[in-house]
Amino acid sequence: MKYIYIYMWLRQHKRVLALPWKQNIKRSEKSNTIDVLVSGVLGNEISSEQWSQHFTESVEPFTAEERREWLSTMSDVALSSDAFFPFKDNIDCANQFGVKYIVSPGGSTRDDEIIEACDEYDMVLIHSGLRLFHH
Incomplete structure (x- = not known):
């Protein structure tokens, strides 16, 4: 259950909300790509080349510190x-x-x-x- 909290809150991060998507990327592809961004599996479950095909500019995944900092803001x-x-x-x-x-x-x-x-x-x-x- 805790991973649901993490993923849902990380999906609200300003970097996620402002991703530079290429046109014609399907909603399901966006959702899966966001999961990669917030989960830290880039390079393991999806290659960097496959990852970059979704964006108009370079997007770096969250660092562990960025993830920790954002998660600490969860309240109420x-x-x-x-x-x-x-x-x-x-x-x-x-x-x-x-x-x-x-x-x-x-x-x-x-x-x-x-x-x-x-x-x-x-x-x-x-x-x-x-x-x-x-x-």
Whole structure:
């Protein structure tokens, strides 16, 4: 779950929002290229040549320091789930990424631990009672 927070927040970085796209690049290609930019896999999963074909000018991927600096600005993030949070570590992880508001259906046998963790981090937790995920 923590990678979702990272990728979604990094996608809001001013460098991502101002990428110099070539014309006729499909939305799905843009999305995949942005994932490469924010994830740090350039050179491993995609070659530099393939990467540069999407842009009108040179674009450097984020450095580890740029990634850390931008992620430290996350605050007042809202998180929702279509199923319950089964373990406290989900809340611990959410806290690391600035989550302050959580909505989940509740219903876990460990709801008391989740409530305690949210209280510990001064998070607002709402149990909606509506579960959208079914097996």
